[in-house]
Amino acid sequence: MFYCTFQECPTGLVDEDAFKQIFSQFFPQGDATQYAHYVFNTFKHNHHGQISFEDFLGALSTVSRGTTQEKLQWIFGLYDVNHDGLITKAEMLDVVTAIYEMLGRYTEPQVEDSSAKDHVEKIFHLIDKNKDGAITIDELAAWMSRDATVVESLGMMDTVLYTSSESRARPSLSQP
Ligand code: CA
Secondary structure (H helix, E strand, O other): OHHHHHHHOOOOEEEHHHHHHHHHHHOOOOOOHHHHHHHHHOOOOOOOOEEEHHHHHHHHHHHHHOOHHHHHHHHHHHHOOOOOOOEEHHHHHHHHHHHHHHHOOOOOHHHHHHHHHHHHHHHHHHHOOOOOOEEOHHHHHHHHHHOOHHHHHHHOHHHHHHHHHHHHHHHHHOOO
16 A cells, blocks of 8 residues: 555655565565665655655656656666666676565575576676676666667566556546
8 A cells, every 4th residue: 555655654755664565565475675675775865764755756657657768777776776886796686686585486595596696697798798797877778778678677666666556656646
């Protein structure tokens, strides 16, 4: 009840714990905690570590209906966990692992872990054209322009938040 969670908060602000609960409701079969942390990390926080409903809706609309450039920037920010302008293999593995955890563990943990690792190994080298072990936003842009479908698979938030916006957030947008 992502909409209610925001509405029940008198200031219209949500902290990381509330944000994690929102994600958990959409992925009850898995553990969305870590992925929610990375998504939360992409938002501007106030000094209490809270984000506003407006910022949240802004990101939502960027991810679901933004231009390719806007989606690129959002996805890059999601994977560039420490915000230094580069995505390392470790960062990518952390985020991909979080996505696997969110989707649920249908296999033994060790199989799960190695498949996330294999996935990252394969993708990372495709994107890291100059083989320096870090992905720049230009390398990500070049890769995304070669295969537009990866934008969707990399983002995941598209699915999560588009669903939530359709079912719950949309009514609040039409209010004057
Ligand atoms: Ca980084």
